[in-house]
Amino acid sequence: MLQNIRVVLVCTSHPGNIGGAARAMKNMGLSRLVLVNPADFPSPEASARASGADDVLASAQVVASLEEALVGCTLVVGTSARSRSLPWPMLDPRECGSESVARAAQGEEVALVFGREHAGLTNEELQRCHYHVHIPSNPDFSSLNLAAAVQVLSYEVRTAWLAREPQAVKTDKDEVVEELATMDEMERFYGHLESTLVQIGFLDPAKPKHLMPRLRRLFGRSAVNRSEMSILRGILTETQKAARGDAHKRKDQ
Amino acid sequence: MLQNIRVVLVCTSHPGNIGGAARAMKNMGLSRLVLVNPADFPSPEASARASGADDVLASAQVVASLEEALVGCTLVVGTSARSRSLPWPMLDPRECGSESVARAAQGEEVALVFGREHAGLTNEELQRCHYHVHIPSNPDFSSLNLAAAVQVLSYEVRTAWLAREPQAVKTDKDEVVEELATMDEMERFYGHLESTLVQIGFLDPAKPKHLMPRLRRLFGRSAVNRSEMSILRGILTETQKAARGDAHKRKDQ
Numbered sequence: 001m002l003q004n005i006r007v008v009l010v011c012t013s014h015p016g017n018i019g020g021a022a023r024a025m026k027n028m029g030l031s032r033l034v035l036v037n038p039a040d041f042p043s044p045e046a047s048a049r050a051s052g053a054d055d056v057l058a059s060a061q062v063v064a065s066l067e068e069a070l071v072g073c074t075l076v077v078g079t080s081a082r083s084r085s086l087p088w089p090m091l092d093p094r095e096c097g098s099e100s101v102a103r104a105a106q107g108e109e110v111a112l113v114f115g116r117e118h119a120g121l122t123n124e125e126l127q128r129c130h131y132h133v134h135i136p137s138n139p140d141f142s143s144l145n146l147a148a149a150v151q152v153l154s155y156e157v158r159t160a161w162l163a164r165e166p167q168a169v170k171t172d173k174d175e176v177v178e179e180l181a182t183m184d185e186m187e188r189f190y191g192h193l194e195s196t197l198v199q200i201g202f203l204d205p206a207k208p209k210h211l212m213p214r215l216r217r218l219f220g221r222s223a224v225n226r227s228e229m230s231i232l233r234g235i236l237t238e239t240q241k242a243a244r245g246d247a248h249k250r251k252d253q
Numbered sequence: 254m255l256q257n258i259r260v261v262l263v264c265t266s267h268p269g270n271i272g273g274a275a276r277a278m279k280n281m282g283l284s285r286l287v288l289v290n291p292a293d294f295p296s297p298e299a300s301a302r303a304s305g306a307d308d309v310l311a312s313a314q315v316v317a318s319l320e321e322a323l324v325g326c327t328l329v330v331g332t333s334a335r336s337r338s339l340p341w342p343m344l345d346p347r348e349c350g351s352e353s354v355a356r357a358a359q360g361e362e363v364a365l366v367f368g369r370e371h372a373g374l375t376n377e378e379l380q381r382c383h384y385h386v387h388i389p390s391n392p393d394f395s396s397l398n399l400a401a402a403v404q405v406l407s408y409e410v411r412t413a414w415l416a417r418e419p420q421a422v423k424t425d426k427d428e429v430v431e432e433l434a435t436m437d438e439m440e441r442f443y444g445h446l447e448s449t450l451v452q453i454g455f456l457d458p459a460k461p462k463h464l465m466p467r468l469r470r471l472f473g474r475s476a477v478n479r480s481e482m483s484i485l486r487g488i489l490t491e492t493q494k495a496a497r498g499d500a501h502k503r504k505d506q
Contacts, residue, residue, distance in 0.1 A: 020398065020401070023397075023398060023401075024397070024398070024401055026391060026394045027390045027391055027394055027395065027396070027397050027401070028390065028391065029390075029391045049398075051398070052394060053394065087431070093408075093412075094412070135408070136408075136411055136412060136415055137280045137281065137282075137411070138279060138280055138281065138282040141279045141280055141305060141306065142280065143280070144276075144277070144280050144404075145273065145276055145277070145302075145304070145400075147398075147401065148273070148276070148277055148280070148400065148401065148404040151397075151401040151404050151405060152404060152405065152408050155346075155388070155389075155405050155408075158389055158390070159346075159347070159389060162389055197488065197491075199495075200488075200491045200492055200494070200495045201491055201494075201495070202487060202488050202491040202492075211484065214480070214481060214484060215481075215484065217481075218475055218477065218481050219475070221474075221475040221476070222471055222472070222474040222475030223474065224471065227467070228467060228468075228470075228471045231464065231467060231468065234455060235450065235453075235455050238450075238453040238454055238455040239453055239492050239495070239496075241453070241454075242452075242453045242454070242492070242495050242496040242498075243492075243495040243496075243498075245495075245496075245498060
């Protein structure tokens with residue numbers, strides 16, 4: 001079940017941190033590592049710090065974008081410093097552990113996303129996450145080492161996993177669990193939504209303000225399932241047809 | 254109060270781990286580091302890994318025996334692999350955090366003791382501890398990096414400390430609680446949504462199926478706030494304008 005939880009490291013500068021993260025993961029029983037544009041990987045320094053977690057490094061997936069790293073995921077949690085201009089649903093590390101484990105136990109794919117050593121995740125990357133998680137820290141010295149942050153969240157995943165009693169798993173047959181839309185389906189929806197909003201004149205690409213992030217946050221919160229997704233896509237398609245008619249009419253005038 | 258909690262590292266081989274431990278401590282608000290016979294300290298490697306926690310290194314106390322390191326303490330917790338020949342009172346990391354904080358709050362001096370990178374603490378050293386603490390880990394790969402172990406226990410100390418001081422936990426001024434849309438505002442939205450869907454030809458009033466209930470469930474789940482509500486209403490209004498244009502055009506044909 002823990003194999004449904006992947007650790008995603010975005011644009012890591014120091015290979016030693018990749019090794020340290022791999023070791024922390026394996027210590028806690030996690031094995032799936034995805035690296036988005038690492039500066040230096042594979043590297044002897046990563047292997048040295050992994051000190052025995054070479055299998056995690058060897059099977060690590062290297063990808064070119066966060067989007068690729070999140071394919072198939074239905075729960076994405078991004079690490080973040082607390083204050084951001086746009087408030088977002090927050091988890092503390094303990095809640096992050098229990099939510100990740102609960103969702104992984106349902107067969108969902110979960111991603112824990114960690115940003116750059118100095119700059120963290122960008123606002124755009126954070127807006128791809130359902131939740132942000134903040135590791136409580138000394139306000140005067142708040143930036144954890146990357147591998148240390150992976151250690152804390154992985155530890156909370158393991159603790160939640162150990163605490164989970166098998167009989168507590170819901171097996172209510174009446175409760176049909178509808179399959180959630182994956183992150184890639186959500187991204188296609190957001191793309192479709194954005195172009196539709198431009199088309200109907202609600203979104204000005206020159207002055208986008210916080211419109212798309214706000215809509216991402218809204219839909220991100222509600223765990224959209226697949227049948228709902230097809231309704232939403234259908235609405236957009238019909239809206240576009242209507243808007244095209246409008247555009248033709250304007251041309252005709 | 255956290256200054257009553259000291260971290261004791263016994264016979265550390267690698268100075269980088271001392272630096273990593275200092276950083277982890279300072280991140281979590283701990284400052285008192287005691288080193289029992291470190292192999293190489295002070296060291297540039299320790300300072301590099303401390304990356305800003307130089308003050309913790311500078312004030313670290315170097316001593317020749319565990320006994321000296323524990324002077325004044327009334328609670329000593331030693332890190333240990335789980336199985337030991339002599340059963341001992343055990344704490345899990347969470348209990349270790351809350352017990353350490355509870356005792357430190359009473360003005361007691363507390364020590365968290367970490368052993369050698371490969372061999373841990375000796376039986377004799379473990380027997381100087383009131384409790385042993387075991388960080389739950391993968392039985393096939395159980396040995397955490399020293400700084401990672403310090404990170405986990407320091408994190409649990411901070412978490413327990415924050416839980417004791419509720420006012421210190423949530424004072425994020427940036428996290429504005431946005432007012433939710435009321436039930437009547439939601440109803441007006443659903444009415445607007447329904448008429449818009451009819452207008453764009455997505456909803457057939459003669460065969461509504463379960464479309465509106467599904468959309469109510471979707472938006473109901475996400476606790477829509479007022480600013481999101483005005484975005485949604487704005488989108489519907491623009492969609493209707495576009496659709497009206499379309500309708501006019503059709504009439505024109």
